[in-house]
Amino acid sequence: MSNARVVTMHYTLTDESGEVLDSSAGGEPLQYLEGAGNIIPGLEREVQKMQIGEKKKVKIQAAEAYGEKREDLVVTVQRTQFPADAKLKVGDRFRGGSDDHSPVFTVLSIEGEEITLDGNHPLAGKDLNFDVEVKEVRPATEEEVSHGHAHGPHGHHHH
Ligand SMILES: [Zn+2]
Incomplete structure (x- = not known):
C-alpha cells in the first residue's frame, strides 16, 4: 500500500x-x-x-x-532542415518530436537560411x-x- x-x-x-x-x-x-x-x-x-x-x-x-536556462538548448539550424512549405516566424513554438514529452522549441531568430531555436521551457x-x-x-x-x-x-x- x-x-x-x-x-x-x-x-x-x-x-x-x-x-x-x-x-x-x-x-x-x-x-x-x-x-x-x-x-x-x-x-x-x-x-x-x-x-x-x-x-x-x-x-x-x-x-x-x-530549471535554469541552458545555453546548450539554444541551437542554430538550417532552414533546409524544415519542410519546404513550413512558414516559420519568430516566436513560433513547436514540438521537436512526435510524443508528448519531446521538448518544445521556440523560434528565437531567423537570419537568411539560419534559424535559431530555443529548447528551454518558456519559464x-x-x-x-x-x-x-x-x-x-x-x-x-x-x-x-x-x-x-x-x-x-x-x-x-x-x-
Ligand atoms: Zn489514469
Whole structure:
C-alpha cells in the first residue's frame, strides 16, 4: 500500500513583475499525485507542508521550478532542415518530436537560411510566485499510483 496522496488546490502563478501567467481561479482546481512529478518539485514540497483550507504565497526559485536556462538548448539550424512549405516566424513554438514529452522549441531568430531555436521551457530561469489554497488532500488509489497521476472527481479520464 502506498502512502501517496492526491492534493487538490487552487493556484495563481505570477512572475517577478506580478503578471499572472496561469491560474485555476474560476475553473476546476488543480489535482496532482504527490511524488509523481505532476507539478514542479519546489511547489510540491511547499504544498506538502500545508493543511487543508490553508492559503499561502510561495516563491519558487528557478532551479526548483522549470530549471535554469541552458545555453546548450539554444541551437542554430538550417532552414533546409524544415519542410519546404513550413512558414516559420519568430516566436513560433513547436514540438521537436512526435510524443508528448519531446521538448518544445521556440523560434528565437531567423537570419537568411539560419534559424535559431530555443529548447528551454518558456519559464526556465524565472523565479515563480504561487498563491496556493489547499482544498482537499486524500490518499491516492492504487490505480492512480499505477498510472502516475490523479483521477478527477468525474471518474477516470486522461489528458
Ligand atoms: Zn489514469
